[in-house]
Amino acid sequence: EGTAPQLSAEEMRAIDEERSHYESDAAAGLEALRIVQRERGWISDDSLRAVSAYLGIAEAELEGLATYYQLLFRQPVGPEVIQLCKSSSCWILGCDRLQTTLEKALGIHPGETSADGIFTLLENPCLGACDRAPVLLMNEELHSHLTEEKLQALLAEKR
Ligand code: FES
Known part of the structure; x- marks a missing residue:
């Protein structure tokens, strides 16, 4: 016991x-x-x-x-948690391309944490900002109207 x-x-x-x-x-x-x-x-x-x-x-x-509640984690995560919206509006506006960019840049798939322990990538159902799609949440901060360039800049800032 x-x-x-x-x-x-x-x-x-x-x-x-x-x-x-x-x-x-x-x-x-x-x-x-x-x-x-x-x-x-x-x-x-x-x-x-x-x-x-x-x-x-x-x-x-x-x-x-x-x-x-999206900001509670039931698995170990790194200090930088990226939650990528995979719902319809974000899907139509290319969140799959963003996912590929993230996977390549971080060397991980959704549900995983990068080898340096810093980034955790999670998929999320609609983040409630469909009018600003595609979006992701980086910790508590929403990043909207994302492009691959914006995403690369965001990652560079956190490294
Ligand atoms: Fe992405 Fe709603 S579909 S925020």
Whole structure:
């Protein structure tokens, strides 16, 4: 029998502080996951379990939040997370070419992290900026009306 996954004292303190500002469990749960991700880089199964136990929110509900919220990661990621939109508007305007550019430049496919550990490439359903397609999210920043030149410049800036 292993020990139950735990949150650190620091994480619990941060979660308690946020918790008081939220009326709904879901909102508190989302905030708690963000706090844990800030500390740990991503949300492992153990991290999810620890938050579930601490807040008394079902794991399935937290899993749902983590899936819905694009900036929560359920796999290890690098410090630069690129989320490329693959939905219809972005598709029509050439996101597949952008994907090829990214794959070549970084040497990875979606779901992977570059050998230098810096970039993680993820595909994303519609990022809600279809009028500015094609778009990608680099960490929390949206980059729109992308061309291959813009993309190369963006990558160069981060290297
Ligand atoms: Fe790409 Fe909506 S289709 S943002």
